[in-house]
Amino acid sequence: xxxxxxxxxxxxxxxxxxxxxxxxxxxxxxxxxxxxxxxxxxxxxxxxxxxxxxxxxxxxxxxxxxxxxxxxxxxxxxxxxxxxxxxxxxxxxxxxxxxxxxxxxxxxxxxxxxxxxxxxxxxxxxxxxxxxxxxxxxxxxxxxxxxxxxxxxxxxxxxxxxxxxxxxxxxxx
Numbered sequence: 690x691x692x693x694x695x696x697x698x699x700x701x702x703x704x705x706x707x708x709x710x711x712x713x714x715x716x717x718x719x720x721x722x723x724x725x726x727x728x729x730x731x732x733x734x735x736x737x738x739x740x741x742x743x744x745x746x747x748x749x750x751x752x753x754x755x756x757x758x759x760x761x762x763x764x765x766x767x768x769x770x771x772x773x774x775x776x777x778x779x780x781x782x783x784x785x786x787x788x789x790x791x792x793x794x795x796x797x798x799x800x801x802x803x804x805x806x807x808x809x810x811x812x813x814x815x816x817x818x819x820x821x822x823x824x825x826x827x828x829x830x831x832x833x834x835x836x837x838x839x840x841x842x843x844x845x846x847x848x849x850x851x852x853x854x855x856x857x858x859x860x861x862x
Contacts, residue, residue, distance in 0.1 A: 715760045720745065722861040724753055725763055729858050732765050770852060771820045778821045779849040782831060783813035785842045790814045796838050802830050813845070 717725075723743040727734055736750040743750070757763050771779055786793050790808050797806045797817050805818035817835070821827040827848075836844060 715762055717762070717861075721753055721757060721762075724750060725757065725861050728754070728763070728765065732767075768855065768857065770855070772852070775822065776820045777823050778827045779852070780819050780821075780827055780831075781847040781849070782817045782819055782835065783845040783847070784815040784817060784835065785844075786814040786840050787842045788840045793838055793840050797835070800830065800834060802826070 720743050724739055727739045727742055735747075736754070737747040739745075740747045740750045745753070758765070784793065784797075794806050794808050794815055797803045797815065802819050802821055803817050804820050805816075807816045808814065809816050819827060819830055821830060827846075831844060831846060835841060
């Protein structure tokens with residue numbers, strides 16, 4: 690079990706910073722990564738249980754979790770199935786842009802219906818996941834708001850028929 694491996698490491702190994710790939714993200718040590726994995730498995734797991742798994746006190750875990758939250762490394766949220774909470778239409782929208790891709794991506798992040806924005810390489814410059822109440826709402830978002838943004842050249846919509854898997858358990862590296 691990963692948490693047992695982490696707990697058995699020496700303090701020097703646990704506390705050595707992890708190298709950043711791009712120089713911009715916070716450096717995470719093995720204990721912080723283990724805490725993240727514990728919370729990915731169960732976001733409501735008590736700090737005392739996490740501490741036991743990673744070899745820290747409850748207070749130390751609480752401080753580390755707060756630091757990870759403050760640094761924007763992670764969020765602790767309730768993930769829902771949109772259909773069960775009144776949103777009947779989801780779609781991924783591929784967007785092709787003329788000019789500055791980042792300005793379009795920034796505009797999309799300001800739209801409450803847009804849940805996910807990725808600048809991509811390939812057939813589309815941007816992929817945006819949209820969650821709406823119904824088809825009319827989706828049409829309004831795409832036609833009157835996204836396509837109206839200066840620089841949007843074209844869109845292609847992929848309407849979700851059924852959500853089969855939604856997880857955020859990709860672990861840590």
